[in-house]
Amino acid sequence: MDKLKNRIINCKRCRLSENSKRPLPGEGAISSKIMLITLSPSKHDDERQKVLAGKDGRILDKLFKSIGINRNFFYITNLLKCVLLIKNPKEEQVLKCMPFLEEEIKIIRPSVLVPIGEYVWKYIFRKYGIKLTYKSKEEIIGNLVMVKNIKILPLRSLDLTSGNKELLAEYYKLKVLLKECKWFSVCPMKRFYEQGKLDKKWIEKYCKGDWSSCVRYRMEERGEYHPDSMLPDGTIRK
Numbered sequence: 001m002d003k004l005k006n007r008i009i010n011c012k013r014c015r016l017s018e019n020s021k022r023p024l025p026g027e028g029a030i031s032s033k034i035m036l037i038t039l040s041p042s043k044h045d046d047e048r049q050k051v052l053a054g055k056d057g058r059i060l061d062k063l064f065k066s067i068g069i070n071r072n073f074f075y076i077t078n079l080l081k082c083v084l085l086i087k088n089p090k091e092e093q094v095l096k097c098m099p100f101l102e103e104e105i106k107i108i109r110p111s112v113l114v115p116i117g118e119y120v121w122k123y124i125f126r127k128y129g130i131k132l133t134y135k136s137k138e139e140i141i142g143n144l145v146m147v148k149n150i151k152i153l154p155l156r157s158l159d160l161t162s163g164n165k166e167l168l169a170e171y172y173k174l175k176v177l178l179k180e181c182k183w184f185s186v187c188p189m190k191r192f193y194e195q196g197k198l199d200k201k202w203i204e205k206y207c208k209g210d211w212s213s214c215v216r217y218r219m220e221e222r223g224e225y226h227p228d229s230m231l232p233d234g235t236i237r238k
């Protein structure tokens with residue numbers, strides 16, 4: 001990782017380096033299973049040479065505080081390592097910078113990628129060959145997608161125009177992903193999986209992924225009856 005960081009901070013592959021004091025590598029827990037990816041450093045980040053050092057970072061820290069987690073649980077990086085002065089980068093700039101993110105992913109080996117903001121999640125979806133078949137952004141944001149042994153949780157950008165409550169609910173999923181479902185050890189889904197009767201994707205998407213979206217989990221919490229044959233998405237298994 002140190003060698004990679006060194007190559008990043010000395011990079012002049014594209015003209016975006018002229019916008020920055022120095023390209024900014026990712027930071028945080030190298031052993032984290034969750035990697036957060038935002039688009040590019042802000043001017044503040046560049047000046048302080050710290051990821052999410054400005055307004056977005058303050059919003060993130062506030063959200064994390066209300067949720068009861070902090071940055072140290074995650075590795076946080078940018079798709080582009082230099083300041084972007086326009087809204088979206090040019091394709092050639094992304095192509096030149098992308099190998100750094102690829103290398104970070106290879107080193108950290110996260111089981112969950114969290115692209116933040118529409119440009120970044122569209123890029124990550126393309127990279128993993130996920131077709132966008134949704135009708136509205138709301139159908140995609142905050143919903144865990146699984147592909148090739150990796151989970152992807154697209155999140156909204158860190159601004160408060162969409163409302164603090166919505167952001168809080170979406171970012172709460174990061175806390176969910178840090179632990180497996182509390183019912184897992186006694187849940188029939190675990191038993192069925194161990195008996196070879198249930199595909200692993202159910203366990204990974206819900207029990208060891210977004211258990212807060214599991215219909216069984218929600219019913220369990222409300223003390224409502226649900227048959228053993230009910231799958232985490234609420235459908236009844238034949």
Ligand code: SF4
Binds near residue numbers: 185207
């Ligand atoms: S199926 Fe739902 S309730 Fe059961 S362990 Fe998985 S997430 Fe929890």
